[in-house]
Amino acid sequence: MPQTEHQPTSVATASLLEVDGVGKRFGGFVALENISLSVAPGERVGLIGPNGSGKSTLVNCICGTLRNEEGSVRFDGRPIDGLAAHQRTHLGLSRSFQLPRPFASLSLLDNVRIPRLYTVEARAHHSARQIEEHCHGLLREVGLEEKAHHLPRDLTQVEMRKLELARAMAAEPKLLIADEAMAGLTHSEIEDILTLLVRLNEQGVTIILIEHIMRAVMSFSRRLVVLVSGRKIADGPPEAVMRDPEVERAYLGQ
Amino acid sequence: MRTLPFFLICLAVGAVVFGAAVGLGNDYIFFAGYVVLQYVVLSTAWNILGGYCGYVNFGTAAFFALGAYSTVAIYKFISEHDLYRMPMPFLLLIGGAVSAVVGFGMGYLTLRLRGAFFAIATLALAVVLQTLVVNWDYVGGSRGAYVIRPEAFPLIGSYIRYLFLIMLLLAVAALTIARLIERSRLGYGFATIRDDELAAEASGVPTLRLKLIATTISGALMGMAGAPYPYYIGYLQPSSTFGLDYAVNSIAMPLIGGTTSWVGPLIGAILLGSLQQVATVTISSAANLLIVGLLLVDFVIIAPNGIVGLLRDRRTTSAALAEPPLFTLIYIINLLPMYFLMYQGGTAEWIALFFWAFLFFAALARGWAIDRRWLFLFPFFGALAAQAAIAYSSFSLTVISVCIHAVGVLCGLITNRRLADAPN
Numbered sequence: 001m002p003q004t005e006h007q008p009t010s011v012a013t014a015s016l017l018e019v020d021g022v023g024k025r026f027g028g029f030v031a032l033e034n035i036s037l038s039v040a041p042g043e044r045v046g047l048i049g050p051n052g053s054g055k056s057t058l059v060n061c062i063c064g065t066l067r068n069e070e071g072s073v074r075f076d077g078r079p080i081d082g083l084a085a086h087q088r089t090h091l092g093l094s095r096s097f098q099l100p101r102p103f104a105s106l107s108l109l110d111n112v113r114i115p116r117l118y119t120v121e122a123r124a125h126h127s128a129r130q131i132e133e134h135c136h137g138l139l140r141e142v143g144l145e146e147k148a149h150h151l152p153r154d155l156t157q158v159e160m161r162k163l164e165l166a167r168a169m170a171a172e173p174k175l176l177i178a179d180e181a182m183a184g185l186t187h188s189e190i191e192d193i194l195t196l197l198v199r200l201n202e203q204g205v206t207i208i209l210i211e212h213i214m215r216a217v218m219s220f221s222r223r224l225v226v227l228v229s230g231r232k233i234a235d236g237p238p239e240a241v242m243r244d245p246e247v248e249r250a251y252l253g254q
Numbered sequence: 255m256r257t258l259p260f261f262l263i264c265l266a267v268g269a270v271v272f273g274a275a276v277g278l279g280n281d282y283i284f285f286a287g288y289v290v291l292q293y294v295v296l297s298t299a300w301n302i303l304g305g306y307c308g309y310v311n312f313g314t315a316a317f318f319a320l321g322a323y324s325t326v327a328i329y330k331f332i333s334e335h336d337l338y339r340m341p342m343p344f345l346l347l348i349g350g351a352v353s354a355v356v357g358f359g360m361g362y363l364t365l366r367l368r369g370a371f372f373a374i375a376t377l378a379l380a381v382v383l384q385t386l387v388v389n390w391d392y393v394g395g396s397r398g399a400y401v402i403r404p405e406a407f408p409l410i411g412s413y414i415r416y417l418f419l420i421m422l423l424l425a426v427a428a429l430t431i432a433r434l435i436e437r438s439r440l441g442y443g444f445a446t447i448r449d450d451e452l453a454a455e456a457s458g459v460p461t462l463r464l465k466l467i468a469t470t471i472s473g474a475l476m477g478m479a480g481a482p483y484p485y486y487i488g489y490l491q492p493s494s495t496f497g498l499d500y501a502v503n504s505i506a507m508p509l510i511g512g513t514t515s516w517v518g519p520l521i522g523a524i525l526l527g528s529l530q531q532v533a534t535v536t537i538s539s540a541a542n543l544l545i546v547g548l549l550l551v552d553f554v555i556i557a558p559n560g561i562v563g564l565l566r567d568r569r570t571t572s573a574a575l576a577e578p579p580l581f582t583l584i585y586i587i588n589l590l591p592m593y594f595l596m597y598q599g600g601t602a603e604w605i606a607l608f609f610w611a612f613l614f615f616a617a618l619a620r621g622w623a624i625d626r627r628w629l630f631l632f633p634f635f636g637a638l639a640a641q642a643a644i645a646y647s648s649f650s651l652t653v654i655s656v657c658i659h660a661v662g663v664l665c666g667l668i669t670n671r672r673l674a675d676a677p678n
Contacts, residue, residue: 065452084462085455094456101453103446105514114446115457117439122458171458 016041016076016175016206017062017093023070024057024230031057032068032230039175039208044201046221046238047210050250054230055210056098059177063095064088076174090119094173098180098210100160102152108163109148112138115171135170142166142196158189165196175206182216190216218242226250257434264426272422276415284418286535288486290527291421292479296500297507297519298428299475302435303468304505305513308448310369313360313376315500316383317473320356321349321480322495326393329401329484339404342420342482349481350474356383357473361466377501384496398491401484417482428475432516435471444468476504499543503527506546510553512560521561529605536602537595545605548591552612555580555587575616576623578667584616585663596640610637613659620666632662 015038024032032054039045049055060066062073064085072081080088094115103111112135121131139145142162147154155163161181168176178197182190194216201207211217217224217238224241226234228250234241241247275283296314303309325345332339356379364375388396407416435441443464446454451461484490503526511522526546533542556575557564564571574580588609595606613633621629639655642648 063456065455084460085452086458086460089456089458097453097456101450103449103453105449106442106445110442110445114442114454114459117442118458118460121439167453167457 014040015074016043017208018074019058019062019071020074021071022058022061022068022073024054024061024066024068030230032061034071035227035230035232036071037225037232037235039206041174041206042201042204043206044198044220044222045206045208046217046224047208047227048212048214048217048224049227052229053227055227056179057230058227059095059179059208059210063093063177086118089115089171089173090122092172092174093177094168094171094175095177096161096164096168096179096181098183100152100164102155102160102163102167104152107149107151108139108144108155109135111152111163112166112170115167119171138166138170141169141199143192158185158192161185161193162196165193169200169205173205175208176200177208177210179210180212181209182211182213194220257430257437260433261426261430264429268422268426272419275418281412281414284412284414285486286528286531288414288418288421289531290524291418291425292483293503293507293523293527294425294520295421295428295479296476296504297511297523298425298432298516299472299479300504301508301513301516301519302432302444302475303472305508305518306435306441306444306448307465307468309465309468310373310505311376311472312373312501312505313380314476314504315496315498316376316380317353317357317476318480318483318500319380319383319387319492319495320353321346321477322483322490323387323393324349324352324477325481325484326399326401326490330392330399342416342485346420346424346478346481350478353477353480354470354474357469357471357476358466360473361469365462365465380496380501384492387492387496394490396492398489399484400489401487403485403488413485417486420482421479424475424478429516429520431471431475432519436516440464440467502543503530503546506550508560510549510557510560512557512562512564514559515562518560518562525561529608533602533605536605537598545591548587549608551587552584552609555583556612556615572619572622575619581616581620581666582663584612585659588612588616589659592637593640596644613637617662617666624666626665629662629666632658632665636662 017037017039019035019037022032022035023030035054035058047055047058057066061068064080064083064087068081072079074080075088075091075093078091080091080093083091103114106114109132113131116131116135126134136145136148139148142165144155144159144162144166147159152160152163165178165181168178181197182193185193190213197207197209197220209217209220211220221238223236224234224238225232226241226247233250234244234247271287275287296318299317300311300314303311325348328340328345328348331337360376360379364372367375387393393399404413407413410416410419435444443454443459443461446457446459447461447464454461480495483495507522507526508519509522510526511520512518526549529545529549530542533545553560556571559566575584592606592609592613595602595609610633614630617630617633621627636655636658639651639658643651643655
């Protein structure tokens with residue numbers, strides 16, 4: 001059953017992320033129109049849509065990289081509309097970028113160390129050794145520990161994406177938004193990253209996955225949201241959403 | 255190494271430098287040394303914003319002049335009201351505070367600018383401030399201002415020694431601050447701003463606040479470097495205080511030394527600063543800018559990451575140098591100034607050694623790459639012949655030395671084509 005509407009009252013209390021009527025324009029172009037979406041703690045949400053449908057714009061509005069002109073975003077029970085991107089990261093909202101954006105002059109270890117120093121360490125202090133061990137642990141989790149002291153330019157495309165995820169995880173987020181973390185990867189590489197994301201989710205991190213690769217989305221998501229031309233046209237269990245004629249028409253073609 | 259031991263070691267080195275300068279018994283060394291130390295402070299300060307954060311500031315002169323002119327303003331006020339003369343450390347603090355405020359303001363106004371646009375904005379700041387000072391009669395306007403330097407300072411001797419000591423301590427403080435930043439969370443944050451601001455924000459780095467911290471610290475240190483300057487120079491003039499020299503030098507020095515660590519600006523400032531002092535005395539003050547320009551070109555080619563970077567990745571550097579176009583370019587850039595300097599005689603010949611070293615280095619790298627390891631002999635004997643030509647003032651020897659260099663270039667270039675065609 002697509003277009004599933006959650007009960008407004010329960011949503012307001014239980015949801016981790018609450019996007020309410022968000023709209024964004026670039027000049028005359030309407031990138032997002034009245035998007036409402038709520039994500040409960042621990043969920044695995046897939047966000048799909050054709051190219052240019054506004055997925056990344058929505059992520060940018062949620063994460064504070066762009067400011068939405070209309071509507072509001074609430075995270076963890078508080079409105080975050082006026083907050084800068086780094087403040088949202090502090091609250092526990094992490095993202096990875098569609099095109100990996102590593103810190104090119106810093107080693108992998110330092111790449112992971114940065115979010116740690118600026119978020120987790122700002123709340124509770126650890127010794128330099130503890131931080132270092134934790135960063136090594138993160139790199140180990142994504143299978144990059146051997147290259148801890150290399151620069152990002154030595155990495156392959158997959159490794160770059162893994163680093164991007166490790167860096168997003170380093171901030172110990174409550175919600176992780178993975179923006180096309182698997183584009184251009186091979187079968188087994190996708191499997192690697194999916195396993196990683198599922199493990200994270202099992203540790204209690206809510207995850208929104210933005211992806212084109214349907215196989216990955218279908219196996220990962222417990223709920224699917226579809227954007228087309230800046231509007232949300234479906235929201236519900238993946239199988240039901242995929243059967244929706246409107247989704248089929250707009251997203252998969254006739 | 256912790257910060258405190260580092261600071262103490264710096265102090266000890268400073269004490270040795272001061273002791274050595276006193277031991278030489280010539281006050282000129284203090285006048286020259288003061289300028290070099292001033293550049294150590296300026297380039298270290300520039301590097302905090304330019305090297306660590308990647309924001310190129312062309313307005314060094316503005317901050318420097320602000321420090322200098324706040325001293326002039328205080329000097330005027332005190333002499334008009336017949337007050338007790340303010341001790342130098344206080345002047346330093348005031349000059350630093352004024353520049354820090356302006357640095358903060360500049361940072362705030364230019365937050366959205368990056369790259370060339372930021373550089374232009376800082377240049378504009380210097381122009382605006384210069385116009386203000388020129389039209390401010392109290393500090394002398396365009397006529398300039400005289401500041402009478404006291405004769406002596408108790409215990410230390412002549413006042414210039416005191417100024418030298420102040421600048422030495424300031425340099426130690428600046429280096430300690432730079433190193434402290436480098437090793438701290440702040441330093442990591444600065445590096446992320448240099449690399450990718452969007453990703454930095456996503457990693458929780460408050461880029462806006464960090465940029466303001468950087469512009470403020472950098473501005474404050476530049477202002478502090480400028481505060482004692484009126485006492486040093488005696489007559490402060492807007493056009494020279496706001497001169498482009500400060501901006502160019504404080505960019506060139508970190509670039510030559512290396513921008514990623516505190517050592518770079520220090521090496522660059524000592525190397526380039528003393529070279530300029532020597533060139534000013536032995537040739538002319540115009541020649542020193544020529545030398546800076548040429549060295550900068552050399553370093554951009556050979557060591558894009560400065561001397562520190564050169565030492566770090568030697569192999570890639572020599573591989574790049576072995577490319578025929580670079581090899582030729584290095585020859586062209588360095589040969590002419592070398593001859594020019596050699597014919598200036600006296601100490602200028604020592605400066606020629608720098609350019610000769612580049613030739614030698616290029617020939618060595620090229621010779622290694624094309625398996626003609628004797629290639630370095632050409633610049634070696636070429637220079638020797640030129641030296642002999644000067645000693646015996648013989649024209650034919652000069653021609654011979656030029657020929658040796660020319661043959662060296664040809665040997666370096668002609669081999670290449672054959673090697674390039676051959677399969678490796």
